[in-house]
Amino acid sequence: MKKPAIQILLETLTYFPIGFQYQLAGFLGFVVAGTRNQVTILTDKNIRLCFDGLNRAKQLSLAKASIRHTCISLFELAAIWYWPVHKILARIEQENVCKQYSQSHKGRLIIAPHLGSWELLNIWLAENSILFSLYKPQRNAKVDKFILQSRSRNGAQLVPTDVSGLRKLIKGLKQGATVMILPDQKPQTTKSGVDSLFFGHSASTTTLIRSICNKIDCDVFIGAMYRRDASGTFSLCIESLDHNALAASEVDSAQYLNDQIEIKIRSHPDQYQWGYKRFTRAVYDTL
Numbered sequence: 001m002k003k004p005a006i007q008i009l010l011e012t013l014t015y016f017p018i019g020f021q022y023q024l025a026g027f028l029g030f031v032v033a034g035t036r037n038q039v040t041i042l043t044d045k046n047i048r049l050c051f052d053g054l055n056r057a058k059q060l061s062l063a064k065a066s067i068r069h070t071c072i073s074l075f076e077l078a079a080i081w082y083w084p085v086h087k088i089l090a091r092i093e094q095e096n097v098c099k100q101y102s103q104s105h106k107g108r109l110i111i112a113p114h115l116g117s118w119e120l121l122n123i124w125l126a127e128n129s130i131l132f133s134l135y136k137p138q139r140n141a142k143v144d145k146f147i148l149q150s151r152s153r154n155g156a157q158l159v160p161t162d163v164s165g166l167r168k169l170i171k172g173l174k175q176g177a178t179v180m181i182l183p184d185q186k187p188q189t190t191k192s193g194v195d196s197l198f199f200g201h202s203a204s205t206t207t208l209i210r211s212i213c214n215k216i217d218c219d220v221f222i223g224a225m226y227r228r229d230a231s232g233t234f235s236l237c238i239e240s241l242d243h244n245a246l247a248a249s250e251v252d253s254a255q256y257l258n259d260q261i262e263i264k265i266r267s268h269p270d271q272y273q274w275g276y277k278r279f280t281r282a283v284y285d286t287l
Contacts, residue, residue: 004142013078018091018232025075029068039275043067045284046274050199065270069227073117073273076232080119081150085127088120093228094235100219101238107173107218110180111209111241113261114273119151120234121225122180126156129178132169134161161188166208173216180223183209184261185276196254199262201283205254213247220246222260226268 003011013021033040043063051059079088101108110125112118125131135151135158138144152158157172159165169179186204187193193204213220223238245256265272 002142004140004146006143007146010078010081013075014082016078018076018079019230021075021078022072022230022232025071026068028075029064029071032071033064033067039067039070042277043070043274045287046276046278048287049201049279049283050274051269062270063274066272066274069116069271070273070275072227073119076117077119077150079232080117080123081153085123085154089124089127091233092120092124092225092236093233096236097238098221098240100240101221104219105176107176107216108178109173109209109212109218109220110178110238111183111220111222111257111260112180113184113222113224113264114182114276115224115264115268116226116271117234118182118225121223121236122151122156123154124225124236125178125180125223126152126154130172130176131156131178131180132172133158133180134165134169134182135159136161170212170215173212173218179212179218181209183257184278186278194250194254196251196258198258198278201279203258203279203283205258207250207254209246209257210248210250210253213243213253217243219243222264224264224268226271 013024040063043066044059047059047063047066051062054062108129112121122131122133133151133156135148137160138147148158157168159168173179183206187206192207194207195202196205197203198205212218220241220243221238222241223236226235226237228235241260242256246253248256
């Protein structure tokens, strides 16, 4: 069976140091940032909305840096998905993990924004706990199989974003497992989201986390795996969140969630993936 192009690319990149992978990603980022496409258009719009206090030159600089990190997130998969697990985890030079996470005896819900290397965060969590995470199947069957095998290579259990998958997440949390959820994409349906402010603008925000917190007495954390430098080292940060705040009313829960995500993003805004359509058309029309 012929391998998908992404698999061939990543297998080729495994023969090179991660620093070289970053250099290639930087070149691609330069090319992408210099052309008009969906990623550059949305990245620019989101940064103009969320950092309207910056002058135009700084906004453009941040947009270019974000696009570069978006490209890095693709190229570094060669190391994250193919290197021996111990070898890639050894590149985490700093771990800032709160005591509550280390001492928790409950199920642990990890909120992981599209910030830094969330794919490496997935590998770290799977290596240190029984991990469940949501997975949206790909249309291409070969690509889908490849991604599933790569993300679950050290034990992570990926479940679909449907009722059966949510049941598995709930069951896992009840049994003391860890669940990782990426919370900052636009919900697929209006019923699964509520409008809440994100960087001062209305954004549809998932209610899944509130639903889980209302069903289970679990410990909740927000985590990110930041890139430290161009040589390909990382810094892990896991902080505790307020379970009761996330279990509050839909509006209050969503606002607390967005506020916490915003705090994390502001610490490393260049490493956030700004290329998602986060806001409504009405918000974008204000630009």
